Amino acid sequence: MKEAGEFFMEGNIACAEGALRVGCGFYAGYPITPASEVMNHLSEELPKAGGRFVQMEDEIASIASIIGASWTGLKSMTATSGPGFSLMQENLGYAVMTETPCVIVNVQRAGPSTGQATKPGTGDVMQARFGSQGDYEIIALSPNSCQEMFDFTVRAFNLAEKYRIPVVLLADAGVGHMRENVSIPEDVETVERRRPEGDEDEYFDTDREDHVPPMPDFGDGEELLVTGSTHLGDGTRDTSSFEAQDRLVRRQVSKIEDNRDEIEDWEEWKIEDADLVVVSYGSMSRPARGAVKKARENGHKVGFFRPKVMWPSPEKRLREIGENSDVLLAELSLRGYRMEVERAVPPENLHIYDRLNSLPTISQVYDKVTEVVK
Amino acid sequence: MIKAKDIKEKYIRSHPSPFCPGCGGGMVLNSMSRAVEESEISKEDIVAVSGIGCAAWIPSPHWRVDTLHTTHGRAIAFGTGVKIGNKDLEVMVVSGDGDCAGIGGNHLLHGARNNIDLNVLMINNGLYAMTGGQVAPTTEHDEKTLTTPYGNPSSSFEAAEIVKAAGAGHVARWTTYHMKELTKEVKKAIDTNGFSFIEVLTQCPTRKGKKEGMNGLEMLQWYKENTSEDKDSDKIFVGTLSEVDRPELTEQIYRQIEEVGGDLK
Numbered sequence: 001m002k003e004a005g006e007f008f009m010e011g012n013i014a015c016a017e018g019a020l021r022v023g024c025g026f027y028a029g030y031p032i033t034p035a036s037e038v039m040n041h042l043s044e045e046l047p048k049a050g051g052r053f054v055q056m057e058d059e060i061a062s063i064a065s066i067i068g069a070s071w072t073g074l075k076s077m078t079a080t081s082g083p084g085f086s087l088m089q090e091n092l093g094y095a096v097m098t099e100t101p102c103v104i105v106n107v108q109r110a111g112p113s114t115g116q117a118t119k120p121g122t123g124d125v126m127q128a129r130f131g132s133q134g135d136y137e138i139i140a141l142s143p144n145s146c147q148e149m150f151d152f153t154v155r156a157f158n159l160a161e162k163y164r165i166p167v168v169l170l171a172d173a174g175v176g177h178m179r180e181n182v183s184i185p186e187d188v189e190t191v192e193r194r195r196p197e198g199d200e201d202e203y204f205d206t207d208r209e210d211h212v213p214p215m216p217d218f219g220d221g222e223e224l225l226v227t228g229s230t231h232l233g234d235g236t237r238d239t240s241s242f243e244a245q246d247r248l249v250r251r252q253v254s255k256i257e258d259n260r261d262e263i264e265d266w267e268e269w270k271i272e273d274a275d276l277v278v279v280s281y282g283s284m285s286r287p288a289r290g291a292v293k294k295a296r297e298n299g300h301k302v303g304f305f306r307p308k309v310m311w312p313s314p315e316k317r318l319r320e321i322g323e324n325s326d327v328l329l330a331e332l333s334l335r336g337y338r339m340e341v342e343r344a345v346p347p348e349n350l351h352i353y354d355r356l357n358s359l360p361t362i363s364q365v366y367d368k369v370t371e372v373v374k
Numbered sequence: 375m376i377k378a379k380d381i382k383e384k385y386i387r388s389h390p391s392p393f394c395p396g397c398g399g400g401m402v403l404n405s406m407s408r409a410v411e412e413s414e415i416s417k418e419d420i421v422a423v424s425g426i427g428c429a430a431w432i433p434s435p436h437w438r439v440d441t442l443h444t445t446h447g448r449a450i451a452f453g454t455g456v457k458i459g460n461k462d463l464e465v466m467v468v469s470g471d472g473d474c475a476g477i478g479g480n481h482l483l484h485g486a487r488n489n490i491d492l493n494v495l496m497i498n499n500g501l502y503a504m505t506g507g508q509v510a511p512t513t514e515h516d517e518k519t520l521t522t523p524y525g526n527p528s529s530s531f532e533a534a535e536i537v538k539a540a541g542a543g544h545v546a547r548w549t550t551y552h553m554k555e556l557t558k559e560v561k562k563a564i565d566t567n568g569f570s571f572i573e574v575l576t577q578c579p580t581r582k583g584k585k586e587g588m589n590g591l592e593m594l595q596w597y598k599e600n601t602s603e604d605k606d607s608d609k610i611f612v613g614t615l616s617e618v619d620r621p622e623l624t625e626q627i628y629r630q631i632e633e634v635g636g637d638l639k
Contacts, residue, residue: 025639026459050636052458052627057484061451064444064481068423068455071442072463074639076455094445218440218456219463221418223387225435227443236389236435237443 001049004186011149011176012037015079015105015169016045018153021188024103025051025074028065030058030084033117034173035107038079059084063091063104070100071226073217075157079105081173082124083114086131092166093132094228096252099204099213101160101193103153105169107176108282110357119357120173122282122336128168129311135249137256139263140168140311142281146180152308158191159263163255164212170310172332174283174359205233205247211255256312265308266317270296274303276351276373277321279341280330281307283359288330291365300373310337318344328353328372330365381407385417387438392431396583396590398550398576399432402497405553406437406466409560415464421456422466425449425478428504428578429470429497439466447478450485453492454623461624464493464564471498471512475533479511482533486540486569488623493563493570496533499578507581518585534573538616543568545615549575549597552612559614568622575601575610 001020009017016038019027027046029039039055046053052069056062059080066076080088085106095102106128110121128140139159141152149171156167196203196214203224206213213233216222225235230245238244256263269292271277280288285306295302305321307314321327322345329341330353342350351372353365385407393399410417422433426446434443444452453465474482474496485492501519502508508521512533516525538545544566548556556574563570577583577593588596602609631638 023639026455028455047627047631047636048634050631050639052631052639054454054458054623054627056451056454057480060448061454061481061484064448064451065455065458067444068442068452068457069459070455071421072456072459074459076459090445091448217460218421218442219419219460222440223438224440225443226441227434228445229443 001045002184004184007182007184008179009146009182010037011143011146011171011178012107013041014146014149014182015153015171016041017184018150019077019103019157020045020049021184022154022157022190023075024077024157026066026069026076027051027078028054028056028062028069029078029080030056030062032081032084034109034176035079035081035105037176038105038107059087060091063088063095066102067091067095067098067100070102071218075101075161077103077105077157079107081107081109082111085124085127089131093134093136095166096132096136096138097228098226099164099215099252100166101164102166103156103160103169104166105153105171108170108172116357118173120283120359121332121356122172122284123333125170125310125333125336126339128170135253137253138168138311139163139165139256139309140170142170142308142310143175144282144285144306145175146178146182148308149175150182150184154188158189161191161193162212163259164193164215165255172282174332178283202233204231204235205251210259211251260312263309263312264314266314267306267308269304271303271305271321271325273301274325275301276326276328276369277303277305278328278330278369279305279318281310281337282332284330284332284355287360287362287365290362291369294362294366295369295373300370302369302373313340315340315344322346322349325349326351326372326374328369332356332359376408376411381411385410385438387436389435393428394580396577396579397428398499399428399497401550401553402468402495402574402576403432403436405557406495406560408557409564412557413561413564415564419462420464420466422468423449423453423456424468425473427470427473427502429468429473432468432497433466447473447476448481449473450478450481450492450494454485454488454490457490457492457624458627461628465491467492467494469494469496471496471500471533472502472510475531476511482537483540486537486542486571489541489543489568489620490623491567491569493560494572495560496571496573497576498533498573499576499582501578501581503578503581534571534615537571541618541620542571542616543620543622544570544617546571546613547573547575547615548612549601550577551594551597551601555612567625568620
């Protein structure tokens with residue numbers, strides 16, 4: 001683990017350093033381009049920080065073991081890319097259903113399928129939200145710099161612990177393999193999961209406003225019943241009653257929906273007077289932001305909006321933007337975030353700059369901006 | 375010996391049993407409970423991990439210990455995280471033959487290779503019972519099941535032999551007819567510092583017995599007559615297949631943390 005200071009660092013390494021700094025106690029993973037550097041770095045550094053590292057036989061086992069380890073009280077993480085993320089979907093849903101805090105890093109690459117392993121893409125945005133079966137909400141963060149690979153990894157752990165939910169760090173090969181300055185602070189904010197207090201004896205239901213029940217560890221003598229089947233507040237499986245399914249699934253969805261204000265985060269610039277707002281995220285948002293700056297310098301009324309939290313999506317703010325200006329969605333994908341933006345922006349106001357395989361130059365995005373700006 | 379009433383009070387949660395009349399699931403639960411009672415460990419230290427299927431319901435929710443009822447086939451992988459997360463926990467994995475050797479086969483191989491200190495009970499009834507009795511990797515060649523109406527075109531494999539070859543520290547096979555021996559073997563598994571695998575041939579009167587004209591009791595009788603502790607016999611071997619001393623994964627990981635000066639979280 002690095003001392004506090006300024007470093008020239010790869011994004012994936014910054015992610016691993018964020019995990020070390022926030023107190024990750026267990027990492028399990030399987031090699032995959034372009035995410036392997038997270039694991040390579042942690043294999044050396046995590047044991048020195050007192051954490052357990054294990055390379056598993058596949059990604060299914062990787063996410064399974066971090067869920068198991070989380071129930072022993074450890075902050076747990078795995079990192080992967082598209083093919084591995086697909087394999088993890090079933091157990092990601094299991095983590096949602098059992099309310100198990102954990103962090104899943106997806107350094108996205110160009111898909112579908114094996115696609116182009118070393119090339120960036122953001123085609124997994126919808127998968128991160130909808131990839132596992134059934135009704136659920138999830139949190140996904142989208143870093144666009146090496147600094148944010150560090151900062152958002154820290155935040156991912158904190159959100160996971162706070163809301164007892166798997167949190168996806170939805171990075172991409174552009175930001176994972178980028179190298180730039182990263183500032184590592186002496187201390188980072190750390191959040192610990194809430195333990196049972198007072199007369200709380202149900203760990204899978206609560207009447208609290210934040211909808212988050214307390215979480216004990218295995219070995220605490222609680223005779224815990226942890227199951228991916230629908231269950232009652234004490235964990236007892238109930239595979240048939242209307243009440244059990246309705247109460248559990250609604251509360252789990254509300255955990256995110258009712259805490260949106262605390263979870264949502266975005267960056268915006270010069271939106272108030274803009275005729276056109278460029279919406280972009282991840283590594284693509286770097287040239288997109290550059291293009292917006294250039295357009296402003298040349299007298300065009302163009303603004304910039306970047307969701308830092310992709311899920312829950314900033315749908316209210318997107319709708320406001322879409323009502324008041326045209327929107328240009330710039331993304332490294334044909335279908336990444338598009339349906340979500342289409343949902344918020346009237347079709348006559350929406351323009352698309354989609355790109356595959358590699359980042360465009362600022363000029364390339366700028367040309368599109370000047371083509372659509374009124 | 376502890377009375378059945380006391381075992382029930384201490385180890386079994388009072389849920390209605392999900393098992394069919396004559397099922398072997400409850401017998402396995404009894405045997406595991408007695409093994410823990412006779413061992414040095416306390417039930418507060420046990421985490422029972424299971425997957426999906428009838429066998430997964432043996433510990434969850436019925437065993438009065440910490441339980442982790444997971445996804446189909448992945449119990450060993452979840453258990454690996456629990457064990458490495460806290461080495462002081464005694465992890466018991468209860469998994470059906472389809473769960474353990476079919477969909478979860480890869481985790482079974484690598485659990486054995488890692489020789490991680492899990493105690494795996496593979497409850498082998500020779501088919502997928504919960505979903506109606508489809509063919510499993512443990513179904514004999516030519517046997518008729520729900521999805522092999524003309525006989526099984528494939529063949530079964532010997533999971534215990536495979537686990538042995540993959541390097542598990544302790545491998546055994548018993549049946550629900552052999553309750554005392556099974557209890558002793560589970561206790562040995564708890565005492566073993568490594569991957570323990572016990573195949574338990576278990577009767578399924580509903581999906582298998584009915585087809586073959588046998589009730590639960592008659593199936594137990596069949597186990598009695600068709601098994602032997604003699605390795606040279608033509609019958610199904612029951613007993614300990616293998617005991618080897620190999621490095622155990624959790625211990626190695628904790629040793630390395632200590633060696634590089636890590637302050638264990």
